[in-house]
Amino acid sequence: MAIRKSKEKKLQVQDTLEDVKEKSLSALTQGGFKKIENNDNLNQITAKFNNFFVVGNIEIMFAKNDNGVDINLKSTANADNIFALFSSPNDKIMKSFTDNY
Numbered sequence: 001m002a003i004r005k006s007k008e009k010k011l012q013v014q015d016t017l018e019d020v021k022e023k024s025l026s027a028l029t030q031g032g033f034k035k036i037e038n039n040d041n042l043n044q045i046t047a048k049f050n051n052f053f054v055v056g057n058i059e060i061m062f063a064k065n066d067n068g069v070d071i072n073l074k075s076t077a078n079a080d081n082i083f084a085l086f087s088s089p090n091d092k093i094m095k096s097f098t099d100n101y
Helices: 017-030 089-098
Strands: 004-013 034-039 044-050 055-065 068-078
Touching (some): 017 034, 055 089, 068 089
Antiparallel strands (some): 055 068
């Protein structure tokens, strides 16, 4: 059984909730994520990330506020392989999303 670790990050953007969701779905597609599931009732998107070096997933939750939209990211990745010793798999998952946003 794989050892998994999680990491959370919070972003805030000044945009509408619909635009943020649309940009997030596009960023996931461009970032190489698979099995992207959008739950409009919960304002949440989940996706799987799997390449040769990193296996994990990301959960993105949206919350509307007075200043725009809060984006809460939570990545969970396998941390029991040789590649995890050199760089954080969770950082790679989050970077794949944020670089394409």
